[in-house]
Amino acid sequence: MNTTASGFRRTTLWLGLAGLLAFFIADISITTRDPGMELERISSGFISPDFFATEQIGSALGYTLSFAIQGVVLGFTCGFLLALLWRWRIVRAFSATIRAVHELFWGLLFLQVFGLSALTGLLAIAIPYSGIFAKVFGEFLEEADRAPALALTPRSDAFSVFLYARLPLVWQHMKTYGAYRLECAVRASAILGFIGLPTIGFHLETAFRQGDYSSGAALLYLFLGIILSIRWWFRPSLLPLWIAAALLWAPPRANYTEGALNRFFTEDIIPAPMRQHDWQWHQLTDWLSMLGQEQILPGLGNTLILGTAAMLLTGIIALVLFPLISSQFGNRFSRAGGHGLLVIFRTLPEFLLAFVFVLLLGPSMLPGILALALHTGAIVAHLSGRFTDSLTLRSDASGGLNRYAFEVLPRIYPNFLAFLLYRWEIIMRETAILGILGITTLGFYIDSAFSELRIDRAVVLIAAGVALNLLVDRISRSLRSHLRLRNALADQS
Amino acid sequence: MFQFNQHALKRQGVTVLQSLNLNIQQGEKVALLGASGAGKSTLLEALRLQKPDQVAWCPQQGALVPMLSVFHNIYMGALEHHSALYNLINLIRPLRREFEAVTQLATELGISEKLRTSVDHLSGGQAQRTALGRALFSQRPVLLADEPVSSVDEHHAQSLLMLALARHDTAVVALHDRQLALNCCDRIIGLKDGQIVIDGASNQLSKHDLDILYRRP
Numbered sequence: 001m002n003t004t005a006s007g008f009r010r011t012t013l014w015l016g017l018a019g020l021l022a023f024f025i026a027d028i029s030i031t032t033r034d035p036g037m038e039l040e041r042i043s044s045g046f047i048s049p050d051f052f053a054t055e056q057i058g059s060a061l062g063y064t065l066s067f068a069i070q071g072v073v074l075g076f077t078c079g080f081l082l083a084l085l086w087r088w089r090i091v092r093a094f095s096a097t098i099r100a101v102h103e104l105f106w107g108l109l110f111l112q113v114f115g116l117s118a119l120t121g122l123l124a125i126a127i128p129y130s131g132i133f134a135k136v137f138g139e140f141l142e143e144a145d146r147a148p149a150l151a152l153t154p155r156s157d158a159f160s161v162f163l164y165a166r167l168p169l170v171w172q173h174m175k176t177y178g179a180y181r182l183e184c185a186v187r188a189s190a191i192l193g194f195i196g197l198p199t200i201g202f203h204l205e206t207a208f209r210q211g212d213y214s215s216g217a218a219l220l221y222l223f224l225g226i227i228l229s230i231r232w233w234f235r236p237s238l239l240p241l242w243i244a245a246a247l248l249w250a251p252p253r254a255n256y257t258e259g260a261l262n263r264f265f266t267e268d269i270i271p272a273p274m275r276q277h278d279w280q281w282h283q284l285t286d287w288l289s290m291l292g293q294e295q296i297l298p299g300l301g302n303t304l305i306l307g308t309a310a311m312l313l314t315g316i317i318a319l320v321l322f323p324l325i326s327s328q329f330g331n332r333f334s335r336a337g338g339h340g341l342l343v344i345f346r347t348l349p350e351f352l353l354a355f356v357f358v359l360l361l362g363p364s365m366l367p368g369i370l371a372l373a374l375h376t377g378a379i380v381a382h383l384s385g386r387f388t389d390s391l392t393l394r395s396d397a398s399g400g401l402n403r404y405a406f407e408v409l410p411r412i413y414p415n416f417l418a419f420l421l422y423r424w425e426i427i428m429r430e431t432a433i434l435g436i437l438g439i440t441t442l443g444f445y446i447d448s449a450f451s452e453l454r455i456d457r458a459v460v461l462i463a464a465g466v467a468l469n470l471l472v473d474r475i476s477r478s479l480r481s482h483l484r485l486r487n488a489l490a491d492q493s
Numbered sequence: 494m495f496q497f498n499q500h501a502l503k504r505q506g507v508t509v510l511q512s513l514n515l516n517i518q519q520g521e522k523v524a525l526l527g528a529s530g531a532g533k534s535t536l537l538e539a540l541r542l543q544k545p546d547q548v549a550w551c552p553q554q555g556a557l558v559p560m561l562s563v564f565h566n567i568y569m570g571a572l573e574h575h576s577a578l579y580n581l582i583n584l585i586r587p588l589r590r591e592f593e594a595v596t597q598l599a600t601e602l603g604i605s606e607k608l609r610t611s612v613d614h615l616s617g618g619q620a621q622r623t624a625l626g627r628a629l630f631s632q633r634p635v636l637l638a639d640e641p642v643s644s645v646d647e648h649h650a651q652s653l654l655m656l657a658l659a660r661h662d663t664a665v666v667a668l669h670d671r672q673l674a675l676n677c678c679d680r681i682i683g684l685k686d687g688q689i690v691i692d693g694a695s696n697q698l699s700k701h702d703l704d705i706l707y708r709r710p
Contacts, residue, residue, distance in 0.1 A: 001587075003611030004560040395538060396550040398569075401577035405584055406569050410560040
């Protein structure tokens with residue numbers, strides 16, 4: 001068949017084969033003794049949440065929001081400044097690099113210098129977010145109509161031209177995107193608790209690890225409540241108030257010991273063999289090849305395997321779930337239920353889901369795959385389902401499975417693929433940090449290096465992670481443009 | 494077969510046709526004429542709703558799935574005749590029996606070489622032939638079609654329309670080509686300003702009589 005649909009099918013076949021191969025290689029064993037019983041205990045915790053068990057619940061909430069708000073504001077500002085220089089290649093490369101490192105890894109790095117402090121929490125969010133904001137704002141400005149600026153008299157100064165004829169065109173989009181990013185930052189801030197910062201994640205981890213599922217569930221509900229109610233408590237007009245409150249609650253101070261910064265740059269991150277007085281090149285290459293063979297290659301390999309397997313499962317989950325919220329299927333009540341289900345999995349960070357699944361199933365790749373696929377699958381299902389609402393089918397279109405297979409799926413498939421491939425990069429980025437939970441992806445080796453205070457190794461491993469991220473970004477982009485999915489993605493926003 | 498008594502037809506909340514009185518008997522071949530916006534599509538939709546199970550439907554909007562092959566788009570007319578599983582198998586891998594049946598119809602419609610091509614690679618005329626093919630493949634007694642041959646060249650339009658009309662017991666077809674309507678149908682209904690202003694046998698009407706439908710006040 002020489003049809004557009006058969007082109008989609010070929011791509012799907014290759015992606016599916018890659019996913020199956022990954023599943024085949026992946027270690028998906030269950031290593032806990034009795035996952036059924038643990039699940040029962042967790043479920044009973046969720047039925048009877050205990051909101052008064054954690055004493056510092058209020059302060060945890062305060063820190064979570066403070067880091068998120070400060071981080072987004074600083075990231076927004078820096079990202080905007082970078083976006084002004086977007087036509088410079090070096091700026092684009094710099095932004096791509098800083099956003100390729102996950103918030104948690106930034107957190108681990110700053111922990112070495114600024115200790116457990118508000119400054120660490122703030123920078124861990126602000127730095128990768130600067131890179132993300134830079135990219136998005138840079139593209140906004142690139143795509144904005146230039147005609148208003150060109151119409152001004154040539155002698156107007158550049159600053160005024162920008163202020164009057166460029167910024168107004170993108171300002172609304174920037175605000176909307178900033179609000180969306182705040183939601184992401186609250187999630188990231190909560191997760192930072194897993195490396196010791198006093199946010200919700202810290203107490204969540206403690207509660208779950210101690211088997212105190214009732215207070216764990218309470219924290220999780222609270223977390224969900226905060227994120228889902230964001231549009232009511234966060235309004236642009238209240239921003240100055242929120243910033244002031246965040247600065248008061250967690251002034252960005254470092255827990256700094258004299259000379260830590262100096263030591264970090266002149267000692268800690270210098271590869272171990274180079275620290276000796278009379279080091280030789282071959283020692284450095286031996287060190288690098290040791291690191292490559294023992295940690296980078298297995299770490300990267302596992303990250304790639306887990307991420308690819310998760311992508312396959314994400315696609316399947318999304319294809320099964322999107323009809324739940326699509327106006328082409330079901331009725332008002334089924335859609336309300338579908339939205340409810342998808343919102344929960346979209347809102348819970350994949351890292352948190354993975355944490356719970358690791359408790360249940362043990363640290364194989366299975367919990368990681370499940371967590372990533374559920375979270376991302378819900379996002380892709382949401383985007384695809386919303387896209388189906390814009391379709392106009394003929395009035396005698398069939399129903400049920402026929403409608404799904406013949407009318408809806410062929411029409412949304414390019415968009416579905418675009419969403420999935422776009423999310424693939426994000427899956428890879430998240431896969432790396434699952435190592436902190438004991439799953440042997442790259443993050444496992446990074447986390448171990450940090451806990452052994454081998455910062456030199458951690459930095460090299462993080463750099464390897466950046467390289468993988470940039471590579472996946474490149475592949476995903478060329479796949480999308482090969483499939484001419486560029487425009488399909490535009491519908492996402 | 495179809496009946497309207499003092500019926501008002503609305504489209505998106507706006508009344509398009511007021512106090513409509515209309516009877517269509519079994520066996521009639523009716524052409525629906527009128528300037529664009531006169532309410533032809535609205536009337537067709539109302540007719541379809543009266544006998545949804547007997548109607549072979551050939552609309553203007555969303556008629557075809559662009560990514561699927563001509564074969565699949567024609568086959569979609571017969572989805573209800575088979576189980577969902579059978580349809581799914583045939584979607585993934587065309588079944589021989591269905592392919593032969595569709596090929597036969599496509600040959601008559603002049604698109605047999607395009608069966609394996611997706612609709613987004615077709616010309617407007619070829620896409621219309623496909624849409625008509627789907628209606629014919631549904632094997633229902635009443636054809637309701639909205640401008641089914643508007644993109645086909647004049648010469649082929651007539652034979653194609655004749656073919657479609659011959660396969661159905663009763664038909665109501667919205668057209669803009671007055672000569673084509675007079676040649677192919679035995680009854681003409683003309684819509685203007687929310688009302689039926691012409692209703693008569695085509696052998697008693699001339700092209701000139703139909704001009705008032707398109708005249709501006």
